[in-house]
Amino acid sequence: xxxxxxxxxxxxxxxxxxxxxxxxxxxxxxxxxxxxxxxxxxxxxxxxxxxxxxxxxxxxxxxxxxxxxxxxxxxxxxxxxxxxxxxxxxxxxxxxxxxxxxxxxxxxxxxxxxxxxxxxxxxxxxxxxxxxxxxxxxxxxxxxxxxxxxxxxxxxxxxxxxxxxxxxxxxxxxxxxxxxxxxxxxxxxxxxxxxxxxxxxxxxxxxxxxxxxxxxxxxxxxxxxxxxxxxxxxxxxxxxxxxxxxxxxxxxxxxxxxxxxxxxxxxxxxxxxxxxxxxxxxxxxxxxxxxxxxxxxxxxxxxxxxxxxxxxxxxxxxxxxxxxxxxxxxxxxxxxxxxxxxxxxxxxxxxxxxxxxxxxxxxxxxxxxxxxxxxxxxxxxxxxxxxxxxxxxxxxxxxxxxxxxxxxxxxxxxxxxxxxxx
Amino acid sequence: xxxxxxxxxxxxxxxxxxxxxxxxxxxxxxxxxxxxxxxxxxxxxxxxxxxxxxxxxxxxxxxxxxxxxxxxxxxxxxxxxxxxxxxxxxxxxxxxxxx
Ligand SMILES: Cc1cc2nc3c(=O)[nH]c(=O)nc-3n(C[C@H](O)[C@H](O)[C@H](O)COP(=O)(O)OP(=O)(O)OC[C@H]3O[C@@H](n4cnc5c(N)ncnc54)[C@H](O)[C@@H]3O)c2cc1C
Numbered sequence: 001x002x003x004x005x006x007x008x009x010x011x012x013x014x015x016x017x018x019x020x021x022x023x024x025x026x027x028x029x030x031x032x033x034x035x036x037x038x039x040x041x042x043x044x045x046x047x048x049x050x051x052x053x054x055x056x057x058x059x060x061x062x063x064x065x066x067x068x069x070x071x072x073x074x075x076x077x078x079x080x081x082x083x084x085x086x087x088x089x090x091x092x093x094x095x096x097x098x099x100x101x102x103x104x105x106x107x108x109x110x111x112x113x114x115x116x117x118x119x120x121x122x123x124x125x126x127x128x129x130x131x132x133x134x135x136x137x138x139x140x141x142x143x144x145x146x147x148x149x150x151x152x153x154x155x156x157x158x159x160x161x162x163x164x165x166x167x168x169x170x171x172x173x174x175x176x177x178x179x180x181x182x183x184x185x186x187x188x189x190x191x192x193x194x195x196x197x198x199x200x201x202x203x204x205x206x207x208x209x210x211x212x213x214x215x216x217x218x219x220x221x222x223x224x225x226x227x228x229x230x231x232x233x234x235x236x237x238x239x240x241x242x243x244x245x246x247x248x249x250x251x252x253x254x255x256x257x258x259x260x261x262x263x264x265x266x267x268x269x270x271x272x273x274x275x276x277x278x279x280x281x282x283x284x285x286x287x288x289x290x291x292x293x294x295x296x297x298x299x300x301x302x303x304x305x306x307x308x309x310x311x312x313x314x315x316x317x318x319x320x321x322x323x324x325x326x327x328x329x330x331x332x333x334x335x336x337x338x339x340x341x342x343x344x345x346x347x348x349x350x351x352x353x354x355x356x357x358x359x360x361x362x363x364x365x366x367x368x369x370x371x372x373x374x375x376x377x378x379x380x381x382x383x384x385x386x387x388x389x390x391x392x393x394x395x396x397x398x399x400x401x402x403x404x405x406x407x408x409x410x411x412x413x414x415x416x417x418x419x420x421x422x
Numbered sequence: 423x424x425x426x427x428x429x430x431x432x433x434x435x436x437x438x439x440x441x442x443x444x445x446x447x448x449x450x451x452x453x454x455x456x457x458x459x460x461x462x463x464x465x466x467x468x469x470x471x472x473x474x475x476x477x478x479x480x481x482x483x484x485x486x487x488x489x490x491x492x493x494x495x496x497x498x499x500x501x502x503x504x505x506x507x508x509x510x511x512x513x514x515x516x517x518x519x520x521x
């Protein structure tokens with residue numbers, strides 16, 4: 001390590017003049033106030049009080065996707081997953097309720113929907129995802145009013161709609177889900193959703209069925225989820241992988257029909273369509289994404305390959321081996337901010353290590369988890385899991401492990417949202 | 423530790439006027455992950471135990487016992503296998519000093 005520091009010394013000395021930034025305070029602009037953005041704004045205030053932090057977010061309050069499935073299951077209400085920005089304001093963050101509509105990476109300026117233009121020295125961009133309308137034929141924005149996705153929280157309308165539909169459907173009815181191919185937001189999310197819908201149905205419509213139509217052949221924490229489904233919900237859940245015609249190609253929203261690859265037409269009383277995704281519109285319009293629809297970044301600093309000075313974190317980036325999760329958005333936000341601050345100070349960035357845990361509720365008081373620890377390679381071109389680390393909860397009949405993990409998941413939710421908003 | 427110290431010294435040598443570079447209060451990078459479950463200052467969250475303000479030696483022994491599998495755990499065993507010896511030391515020192 002000392003050797004490494006010594007090697008960096010000349011670069012440090014060269015960069016030193018940047019420390020004395022001539023005109024006023026250095027400006028960090030955070031676009032998007034969700035898992036990545038709120039974490040970044042709060043962390044920046046604790047790491048570098050000398051930097052002015054502005055956060056741009058169109059929603060007055062943030063509704064988390066995590067724990068949204070528990071609202072469907074009847075285990076939480078909406079206020080429990082809704083968070084305000086007062087804590088960040090109290091920490092000295094300027095919170096602007098508006099939408100970024102244009103980024104000029106050369107002039108380092110962002111135009112807002114309301115007309116204001118904000119100049120920055122470094123930007124953290126964490127706008128989340130966009131849904132690829134019509135990637136499933138017939139599934140556009142209008143269709144989402146009949147077949148909700150509930151995969152972007154926004155003002156919460158999608159989640160409320162899906163919950164209302166579940167409450168209104170008859171006992172003995174069918175709930176169908178369309179589940180996308182990789183990569184997408186929250187790999188275990190659809191399967192936690194299946195679990196929580198099953199929890200609700202078991203109590204209120206025990207003769208109902210869940211038909212999960214999947215564009216994949218395997219999924220995150222699969223053995224653990226399937227063990228839980230068998231134990232808790234019997235034959236209620238039917239999961240149909242791609243190789244047995246699970247991939248949904250077309251929908252007819254008014255008729256409630258989902259059509260799969262081989263032309264099979266499934267009629268559902270409630271259809272939850274989780275479509276294929278890309279980085280949010282602002283990242284694509286700014287020219288930061290490549291043909292995949294996601295933003296290539298340097299895995300040490302999260303600077304966009306197409307625009308140094310803009311650190312793209314959260315679901316919008318091309319994450320390589322890393323899943324698109326809230327915990328990773330939080331973890332990588334801190335490295336991005338530390339790198340941005342280091343650049344502003346003319347200091348070397350910290351050694352990167354990224355952390356993920358995704359807890360899922362497979363039932364009430366039944367939690368399972370996966371842990372991943374990642375480190376990038378020396379030139380930041382790839383990121384890999386630390387060998388022999390992390391992994392999923394053990395399999396088997398382990399009621400105490402499941403009970404405790406559900407409790408600890410609640411602790412995680414409380415803790416991570418405090419690390420974003422308090 | 424050594425790595426941190428030498429960096430601190432370099433930063434001090436190159437330090438700009440104090441107003442431009444106030445010291446932050448952020449936990450070291452490797453300890454940031456812990457804040458996602460143990461509370462933003464390590465004070466615990468719900469059923470997840472508090473780890474701030476405890477003896478550094480005791481904390482280090484706990485972290486080791488998780489990593490070796492000696493101490494039963496639902497998740498800390500899987501977490502600790504992602505970090506090296508020096509990092510365990512940084513975590514223990516940090517949380518011992520955190521309030
Ligand atoms: C059902 C479900 C369950 C999940 N459960 C978990 C879980 O248990 N654990 C976990 O770690 N992860 C979970 N996730 C994943 C997690 O929600 C995402 O990975 C996380 O939200 C990504 O953070 P982000 O900052 O990229 O995006 P977001 O958190 O979505 O934040 C993006 C923000 O940017 C704003 N924005 C968008 N465009 C603009 C613009 N042009 N200008 C300004 N602001 C803009 C949006 O309004 C939004 O507030 C779950 C996801 C789902 C769908």
